Amino acid sequence: MSVGLVATGLGARRGGRTVFADLSFSLHPGEALLVTGPNGVGKSTLIRLCAGLLQPAAGTLDYTATPDRPPVALLAEAAALDGELPLGEALRFWARLDGRADAIDRVATALAEVDLAALSTVPVRLLSTGQRRRAALARVVASGALLWLLDEPANGLDAAATARLEVLVERHLEQGGMAIVATHLPLRLPGMRTLALGGVA
Numbered sequence: 001m002s003v004g005l006v007a008t009g010l011g012a013r014r015g016g017r018t019v020f021a022d023l024s025f026s027l028h029p030g031e032a033l034l035v036t037g038p039n040g041v042g043k044s045t046l047i048r049l050c051a052g053l054l055q056p057a058a059g060t061l062d063y064t065a066t067p068d069r070p071p072v073a074l075l076a077e078a079a080a081l082d083g084e085l086p087l088g089e090a091l092r093f094w095a096r097l098d099g100r101a102d103a104i105d106r107v108a109t110a111l112a113e114v115d116l117a118a119l120s121t122v123p124v125r126l127l128s129t130g131q132r133r134r135a136a137l138a139r140v141v142a143s144g145a146l147l148w149l150l151d152e153p154a155n156g157l158d159a160a161a162t163a164r165l166e167v168l169v170e171r172h173l174e175q176g177g178m179a180i181v182a183t184h185l186p187l188r189l190p191g192m193r194t195l196a197l198g199g200v201a
């Protein structure tokens with residue numbers, strides 16, 4: 001199979017209820033999929049399935065990555081950064097876990113790219129909502145991962161930060177990356193396709 005993600009007849013159940021069924025899509029290097037739909041329709045569930053944190057109730061999800069990059073980076077609702085650590089340290093902690101030496105080197109650049117360089121010595125717990133979101137994005141950027149899974153990445157971001165997010169995703173795609181972005185806020189991503197979840201009747 002060529003590099004990419006292929007979902008075929010995907011179904012998800014949570015709490016004993018069907019969230020969605022028979023979802024099929026594919027994603028290849030340079031492509032982004034915007035997942036939209038009303039609250040509770042299953043956007044986060046789809047992101048978690050793609051991250052391997054949930055098992056599909058039906059169908060298959062085949063992912064072929066490249067050996068030169070970490071396969072997946074997830075931006076979920078919680079930033080998952082240690083609140084007591086200075087921001088730069090918290091990001092370097094994850095970069096070490098990502099297991100690639102250059103991820104640690106990329107932390108400072110990623111912080112600058114989300115306009116947080118000035119706050120790298122500030123404990124994460126003191127960051128504002130939007131700053132935490134940008135910090136979580138810096139973690140994804142620093143990872144160098146092939147597939148970005150972004151769950152509501154624009155939540156809490158102001159217009160300038162949203163524009164930076166769009167630029168970072170665009171650059172990721174230009175570098176052969178892929179992105180699945182669950183959002184209820186409008187985002188402009190080049191050549192993106194939209195997967196509108198409609199709920200299960």
Ligand SMILES: Nc1ncnc2c1ncn2[C@@H]1O[C@H](COP(=O)(O)OP(=O)(O)OP(=O)(O)O)[C@@H](O)[C@H]1O
Pocket residue numbers: 014015016019037038039040041042043044045046184
């Ligand atoms: N841990 C869980 N246990 C049981 N049901 C869950 C769990 N998490 C989510 N659900 C249910 O699964 C459905 C889909 O939730 P999900 O979070 O994927 O929706 P969403 O489209 O991301 O919503 P939102 O726009 O509000 O973020 C909802 O009905 C929700 O109540």
